[in-house]
Amino acid sequence: MTTKGDIFVPVDALAKIASSNEVHGKLVLRYVASDEIFVVHGVETSRGVRRQVDIAREYHALRAGNGSYEGRWIESPNGALHVVHAELRRRPGAMMTPADFKELSGVRLDAGMKTLIVVTHDAGVSADLRAGGVETYAGWHLTREGATPASIAIEPATHGLSQLEGRWPLSELSDMNIAVVGCGSIGSVAAEALAGYGVGSLQLIDPDRLQWHNLVRHSLDRGSVGRSKAIALAESLTQRWQRKSYFAHDLDVVRDAGVFRALTSDADLVLCTADGIAPRRVVSHVARRAKIPAIVACVLDGGAIGEVLRLRPTPRFGCLLCVRAHMEEQGAIDAEADQELAYGTGTSHLPMTAVPSDLKFVGVLAAKAAVATLLESRFGDAAQRLPSEHAVIGLRPAGDLSAPFDVNHAADVVWRSIPAPRPECVTCNP
Numbered sequence: 001m002t003t004k005g006d007i008f009v010p011v012d013a014l015a016k017i018a019s020s021n022e023v024h025g026k027l028v029l030r031y032v033a034s035d036e037i038f039v040v041h042g043v044e045t046s047r048g049v050r051r052q053v054d055i056a057r058e059y060h061a062l063r064a065g066n067g068s069y070e071g072r073w074i075e076s077p078n079g080a081l082h083v084v085h086a087e088l089r090r091r092p093g094a095m096m097t098p099a100d101f102k103e104l105s106g107v108r109l110d111a112g113m114k115t116l117i118v119v120t121h122d123a124g125v126s127a128d129l130r131a132g133g134v135e136t137y138a139g140w141h142l143t144r145e146g147a148t149p150a151s152i153a154i155e156p157a158t159h160g161l162s163q164l165e166g167r168w169p170l171s172e173l174s175d176m177n178i179a180v181v182g183c184g185s186i187g188s189v190a191a192e193a194l195a196g197y198g199v200g201s202l203q204l205i206d207p208d209r210l211q212w213h214n215l216v217r218h219s220l221d222r223g224s225v226g227r228s229k230a231i232a233l234a235e236s237l238t239q240r241w242q243r244k245s246y247f248a249h250d251l252d253v254v255r256d257a258g259v260f261r262a263l264t265s266d267a268d269l270v271l272c273t274a275d276g277i278a279p280r281r282v283v284s285h286v287a288r289r290a291k292i293p294a295i296v297a298c299v300l301d302g303g304a305i306g307e308v309l310r311l312r313p314t315p316r317f318g319c320l321l322c323v324r325a326h327m328e329e330q331g332a333i334d335a336e337a338d339q340e341l342a343y344g345t346g347t348s349h350l351p352m353t354a355v356p357s358d359l360k361f362v363g364v365l366a367a368k369a370a371v372a373t374l375l376e377s378r379f380g381d382a383a384q385r386l387p388s389e390h391a392v393i394g395l396r397p398a399g400d401l402s403a404p405f406d407v408n409h410a411a412d413v414v415w416r417s418i419p420a421p422r423p424e425c426v427t428c429n430p
Ligand SMILES: [Zn+2]
Pocket: 318, 319, 320, 321, 322, 421, 422, 425, 426, 427, 428, 429
């Protein structure tokens, strides 16, 4: 039998060990040969009573093992044992004699011809020792020759976003609700990034189904072909982030503008990645009326540049139409007409010219702009202040466009302000 193999201990195994009145007992482990790991699947909680460890279904790899390997758990060994463990780990190949292991663990074990996998727990390891690399849980491979330290992975009581508690404004963001219009290549990545920033509620809006030609640049995989992009994305995010507040809306913001308007009344921000002039105009108009900011993101000029535009409902900044009218006066390319061609992100008829990872770059930047906008405006977080309102991102720039699209370098992000509302604009001056 192998003596390689990290030991993975699910939190339920720890709970079962903690519930025992004994100070040591048997473990049942499975070996996952493809990954060379041992996983604790059973715990003896009292003499002769073995209890199955609960491992959630989504942990495919941890549940994949087979075979039944015997191990032991030992609670509260001599305080020196884990110090020795840390020392042995620094000396590859080093080993503790069986007699020493027996003395320090307090348990007499005979591995026989096999290797016993032993997990020891010493809750008394001081903070100073922990800082020096001594762990409260230690793994061992024990044979008749001696005990060698094994790597051990302990499932913490809480993991996921809560690990960021105290270092990132999680509670503020968990109260935020963002409507994501367009769940395509940029939108699906932006939604994933918003979830990763800890935004509590997402309204995922898209009328389309995932098709084969979308796969190359979409965050969803083959299993979602044929499904509503919004529904499949909501399910994927729910699975990934273990939150039940990602909602799918299989609707078109132009055709179903009334429903969309109702959705935005509860939203704190709208992030729009939809292609086409009409949906982007609807988002700009409806968000302004709802007095919430909108972030509009796209790629232009066949994927040569990206754009993230922040539209804030204040007298200082105009709506999408005001911004575009100003740009037209400046002689810039018509970004909205470019959207209508949809050749940046591709359709089944037109080739996709934007590179998948360039679209992701734009999607994550759009999500960052959305979260930073909320943190700065709602919570006064000065560290989240954006440079300005309009970002142009160099993806594969030819350097042949006029301002504000005149970026010349890949990965360059140039921020500029946007003009005030035009006096005649009906969106900005209701
Ligand atoms: Zn306007």
